[in-house]
Amino acid sequence: MAAIPPEIRALLEAPNYVHLAVLLRDGAPMSMAVWCALEGEHVIISSSQDSPKVAAVRRDPRVALSVTDLGQPYRSAMLRGRVVAIRPDPDLRDMDPISHQYLGVPFPLRQGRQVTLVIEVEHARYLELPMVHAPGGSPTTGG
Secondary structure, three states, X not given: XXXXXXXXXXXXXXXXXXXXXXXXXXXXXXXXXXXXXXXXXXXXXXXXXXXXXXXXXXXXXXXXEEEEOOOOOOEEEEEEEEEEEEEEOOOOOOHHHHHHHHHOOOOOOOOOOEEEEEEEEEXXXXXXXXXXXXXXXXXXXXX
């Protein structure tokens, strides 16, 4: 298990959207935007137990994650790892704090069918480009 560097930890602790890539039955990748949180050196993601991502990681636990800073999209991280546990979360004890991080309130969809994917990070890479985000114009280099 790789330690999550502080700059990547900061990206994952902020309400930045994370893209989770899993492998489908035929080996094709599937990527989706998710919320996440940190639990020590593990990344956790909550999902419905019936979701395609949960079915995929039950078959093959290898995953990739990417996260981009919403305020500075030229700051990002890429992580690879594997799901080491899928634990039930019927009372949303994992999901509610994640929802607070992103929405500021408990998770509004209370169906009791949540599970938590616990991801052990095996490789992490941080990237910060010297550019300034300029929507509608051209990105410029900083400095």
